[in-house]
Amino acid sequence: MFILNAQNSIANQFLAEMRDITVQNDSMRFRKNMERLGEILAYEISKTLDYQPATVQTPLAEASTALLTEQPVLVAILRASLPFYQGFLNLFDQSENAFIGAYRGKHRADETFDIQMDYLACPSLEGKTVMLIDPMLATGKSLVKSYQALLQYGKPAKLIIAAAIAAPEGLAYIQEQIPEASLFVGAKDERLNEKFYIIPGLGDAGDLAYGGKL
Numbered sequence: 001m002f003i004l005n006a007q008n009s010i011a012n013q014f015l016a017e018m019r020d021i022t023v024q025n026d027s028m029r030f031r032k033n034m035e036r037l038g039e040i041l042a043y044e045i046s047k048t049l050d051y052q053p054a055t056v057q058t059p060l061a062e063a064s065t066a067l068l069t070e071q072p073v074l075v076a077i078l079r080a081s082l083p084f085y086q087g088f089l090n091l092f093d094q095s096e097n098a099f100i101g102a103y104r105g106k107h108r109a110d111e112t113f114d115i116q117m118d119y120l121a122c123p124s125l126e127g128k129t130v131m132l133i134d135p136m137l138a139t140g141k142s143l144v145k146s147y148q149a150l151l152q153y154g155k156p157a158k159l160i161i162a163a164a165i166a167a168p169e170g171l172a173y174i175q176e177q178i179p180e181a182s183l184f185v186g187a188k189d190e191r192l193n194e195k196f197y198i199i200p201g202l203g204d205a206g207d208l209a210y211g212g213k214l
């Protein structure tokens with residue numbers, strides 16, 4: 001598992017501002033920070049993909065390099081992942097894309113919830129490199145249910161799961177349910193609270209990015 005804030009970098013600033021109650025309610029800044037974190041994680045993930053030799057013709061001569069052997073499929077889980085996903089799309093700008101409307105339904109009296117899933121637009125995933133992108137990995141239910149739904153579009157050759165902030169409980173659930181997934185997270189936080197929010201976390205990522213919902 002790759003944990004970005006295991007090393008100090010400018011990414012600490014973006015994560016800190018997303019968490020900071022004196023900054024996070026500037027929703028444009030919150031979305032921008034989420035996008036920049038997405039770009040950085042996408043860059044780290046890009047180092048682990050497959051490349052093949054290539055040459056490009058400059059005005060003066062041929063230059064040798066190595067380029068991606070294939071474009072990934074980027075999967076955004078509405079709502080909160082949109083700015084985070086945009087960061088990935090900024091770098092993997094030739095990728096295919098999929099969109100899932102998945103959210104945590106109303107919490108029951110015991111605070112548990114089911115994942116509601118109403119929308120799925122997806123190309124074939126057969127044999128492809130798929131990146132499942134969601135900023136918050138709390139219980140892991142959204143990601144697991146999303147992945148299970150995606151399998152109707154084919155079996156990816158490689159599955160990468162990217163989150164801005166992850167709880168240990170969610171990470172364990174993903175590793176149990178989807179052992180083949182490679183995990184890349186901005187930060188691994190302490191725990192979930194009784195309402196299954198990540199502690200210290202940042203609050204509700206979708207609401208901070210786009211406002212509340214009924």
Ligand SMILES: O=P(O)(O)OC[C@H]1O[C@H](OP(=O)(O)OP(=O)(O)O)[C@H](O)[C@@H]1O
Nearest residue numbers: 079080103104137138139140141142206
């Ligand atoms: O790991 P889990 O326990 O499934 O929680 C994580 C999910 O919860 C949040 O979505 P939410 O249901 O708040 O919808 P939103 O993105 O529209 O805010 C967040 O954006 C993740 O998708």
Ligand SMILES: O=c1cc[nH]c(=O)[nH]1
Nearest residue numbers: 138197198203204205
């Ligand atoms: O802490 C959390 C957990 C789930 N979803 C969020 O937006 N935040």
Ligand SMILES: [Mg+2]
Nearest residue numbers: 204205206207
């Ligand atoms: Mg939310």
